Amino acid sequence: MKEDKTETRVNLKSSFYFLIIIFAFAFFLFSSHSGFAQISPQDEKSVLEKELAELESKIVQYEKDITITQQQKNTLQNQVSVMKKKIGQLDLQIKKSNLVIQDLGVQIEDTEGSIDKTTLKIEDSKRKLASVLRTLHEEDQRGLVEVLLVEPKLSYFFDNLMTLEALNQRNQEFLNDIKKLKSDLEGQKITLDSEKDDLERVTKLQTLQKQESLQSQKQQEVLLEQTKGKESEYQRILQDAKKRATEIRARIFQLAxxxxxxxxxxxxxxxxxxxxxxxxxxxxxxxxxxxxxxxxxxxxxGQCYLKNTVTGAGVSIKTGLVTSRVMSPSRDVQPFLQITKELGRDSFNTQVSCPMSYGWGGAxxxxxxxxxxxxxxxxxxxxxxxxxxxxxxxxxxxxxxxxxxxxxxxxxxxxxxxxxxxxxxxxxxxxxxxxxxxxxxxxxxxxxxxxxxxxxxxxxxxxx
CATH class of the missing domain: 1.10.530.10 (Lysozyme)
Structure with missing residues (x-):
């Protein structure tokens, strides 16, 4: 039992020394930390001034970066604007080309219709011409005896024969004119077809140019958005730096x-x-x-006090004499009363400027x-x-x-x-x-x- 008590005293003594060491170490750490944390106002002011100088240098650089980024943004915006105008111009050209193609298509259809009608006329003229030629041939085959027996007069036969010859001549001329018209129409159709084909190729090329321009515009718009995001990030950093600089200036002022x-x-x-x-x-x-x-x-x-809120008159602080025009009653008296009340100042015992030889005082x-x-x-x-x-x-x-x-x-x-x-x-x-x-x-x-x-x-x- 005695040994147990002795052992207990030894353990308590050891624990007591251990606690003393712990407290001493903690006190040393606390004292050291406190000593490190303490800094004189002048030293703090110097540190802050150094940080402020660095911040101001960074602010200048951020502003330069923002200017460059804004220039890049403006350039991209101009490029996008030019591209949009180019695309708009291509749209108009494509629309114009499509209208011309439609018009050419109508002209080609009209020409084809005219060619078909002319072909029918040629066939009809050929039939009529063949009929006249057969009649002429039949007349040529008739003998003199037949002519004398059939025709009342011989002159009728020759008149009829001459009429047939004239009709044949006119049919020949008409047929030639129709053939020439058909040839002209076919040539016109070939020309129109060629123009239509050329215009369709141009329109396809314009459509491809428009697609390429749209793709380029999309890429530039992506770059523009990225540039705007970059500018926004710079602006955020700049505002943070300015905010910190303002805080430092305020602290420097307090330390002054x-x-x-x-x-x-x-x-x-x-x-x-x-x-x-x-x-x-x-x-x-x-x-x-x-x-x-x-x-x-x-x-x-200031060497005056406001005393009369209606007239704006007051008194001279030095002489106590009434002074007129200390404060404009229509412009400044009510704001002055509001300012002094909010700041807890006595409105009628707060220094303001006396009036000059002209105008009002109250500054x-x-x-x-x-x-x-x-x-x-x-x-x-x-x-x-x-x-x-x-x-x-x-x-x-x-x-x-x-x-x-x-x-x-x-x-x-x-x-x-x-x-x-x-x-x-x-x-x-x-x-x-x-x-x-x-x-x-x-x-x-x-x-x-x-x-x-x-x-x-x-x-x-x-x-x-």
Missing amino acids: GVADVQAPTFEQALEVANWAAGVTGIRPAFLLAVLQQESAIGKNV MGPAQFIPSTWIAYRSRVAGVTGSAADPWKIKDSFLAAAFYLGDYGATKQTSSGEWRAAMIYFSGSTSPKYSFYGDSVLRIAKGFEEDIKTIQNSLGFLPK
Whole structure:
């Protein structure tokens, strides 16, 4: 019994040590894994930027592949279209040939009928001619005594004989004419038969050409469908790559740590501008130039509050004095109330721009969107960020401005396209009286472009 207890203690002790070893090993594995999994935001940002650069390179290649595939598709579509026209032309030629063949058949039948009738006429003429010849022969065989006894006068005999001779002559001429007609008809029939045979051979050849063309068309249509399928696959891959790139840009932006409630530094603003420009396809320097012109890149988002929803009047934040034309009551007040309510903001204590010497104020946030325009763009912003669009947030305002500018020509990344986009952003038109704004934006953008190059060179990398 004592031995059993001793053995039991030994087994328990061994088990206890074994469990300690297992727990220690598990803890080591867990600690090692946790240490491996942890990565600093800056390192994650660098990894994501590298992945984004690779994705953007692939996106460019996919777009090239799609362009080539679309060209191949267009070529095949043109070939199919040409082939269909050729087949249609052959169909018309075959129909025309068949109609001519039918007409020739009718003509041949008519000619054969005419030949048959002419043959009957020839036989009838031969019979009549034979009868006249027999009568002449009989008259020639009559003697003078018989003629004198039968005919009242001798002159009757000679008149009758002359009549028979004339009849014989006419019958001979008629017979010759009929024979000539028959010969002509037979020659015409031979010609018609030859034409019909030739046309039937041509029609058979056209039918074979049509069959070959149809076969070629089917092959081209199969290639066209395969090309369309290839294009669809490229499009799917491209969309997946763009979706992943958008996700990475959003994550990079989150890692940038730009505050939503205060004006960003230029480096932070550049980070956001690069992100927004990557989503929309416009130049970061141009976007920053517009925002510099509008709000000094978030430093001046307005110095007025709306107070009267009927008249659109408000107050100056600095002086507290009543200010008229803070917001257009017919165009912007209701959208503004809707926006602030949905975002949980106080409609009457939210900063908006004061009016200039003309027009209305009421522009919101760093991008200075008027409420009615923001309503038109907020769903596009939310579609990228995944949250409700807020015109007072740096990220949302930058992206909305980039979308707007891109819609009006900034994606061309040309001076004329950007000037037009800036002008419309400011006044809704390209009126020469506001050209100072577009000119100023392009000058600022040129300076920012140099600043960005300096930053890039100092950091040793190109922001995505």
